[in-house]
Amino acid sequence: xxxxxxxxxxxxGDDVLDDLKSRLRNTRWPEAELVEDWSQGxxxxxxxxxxxxxxxEYDWRGREARLNRFAQFTTEIDGLDIHFLHVRSPHxxxxxxxxxxxxPGSVVEFHKVIEPLTDPTAHGGxxxxxxxxxxxxxxxxxxxxxPKTTGWxxxxxxxxxxxxxxxxxxxxxGAQAATGDRRSPPRSVxxxxxxxxxxxxxxxxxxxxxxxxxxxLRKRTR
Numbered sequence: 001x002x003x004x005x006x007x008x009x010x011x012x013g014d015d016v017l018d019d020l021k022s023r024l025r026n027t028r029w030p031e032a033e034l035v036e037d038w039s040q041g042x043x044x045x046x047x048x049x050x051x052x053x054x055x056x057e058y059d060w061r062g063r064e065a066r067l068n069r070f071a072q073f074t075t076e077i078d079g080l081d082i083h084f085l086h087v088r089s090p091h092x093x094x095x096x097x098x099x100x101x102x103x104p105g106s107v108v109e110f111h112k113v114i115e116p117l118t119d120p121t122a123h124g125g126x127x128x129x130x131x132x133x134x135x136x137x138x139x140x141x142x143x144x145x146x147p148k149t150t151g152w153x154x155x156x157x158x159x160x161x162x163x164x165x166x167x168x169x170x171x172x173x174g175a176q177a178a179t180g181d182r183r184s185p186p187r188s189v190x191x192x193x194x195x196x197x198x199x200x201x202x203x204x205x206x207x208x209x210x211x212x213x214x215x216x217l218r219k220r221t222r
Contacts, residue, residue, distance in 0.1 A: 083143035096173035
């Protein structure tokens with residue numbers, strides 16, 4: 001297994017985008033459901049609206065540019081090429097933090113918080129609350145390689161993230177869980193030697209102010 005870390009930039013060919021739009025526009029639709037709710041699955045009208053949006057309105061080039069403003073890399077871990085964002089803070093005392101998206105999901109979930117986390121002073125915060133952010137794509141998601149075998153559960157992903165952080169030179173770091181339950185990699189028992197448990201994000205929860213989360217993390221590393 002190579003420990004090399006390679007720069008990565010998203011560059012999707014026009015032919016790929018054209019093919020996707022063509023397939024969306026030429027979908028052969030089934031008959032509509034017999035009920036007015038979701039008890040028979042996603043309503044046909046809703047699915048059609050989603051496909052129309054993807055084919056006619058979604059701006060992939062804009063999304064590509066917004067993601068490419070962050071430094072991205074790939075590295076081989078446990079036989080898979082793992083894609084990740086690695087955005088270092090301009091503040092030298094920043095704490096390393098690995099943030100993990102949910103499944104299904106992607107690193108797009110974090111595009112609005114990476115800059116406030118890495119450079120809080122530019123967003124009304126304090127330099128003491130800064131983080132070096134590492135944001136991996138789960139195996140089989142985004143631009144990470146798809147596993148060829150089963151077994152990529154929470155513990156294995158947590159071990160892979162620990163290897164990634166070690167490869168980046170981070171011996172002690174915080175971790176953010178992308179879901180509000182115990183299935184998230186940061187909660188794995190295999191990750192407790194180096195991790196300073198951080199905070200979770202969940203759609204049912206109101207997130208704590210960033211400075212509170214940062215200071216809780218720093219207290220746990222002392």
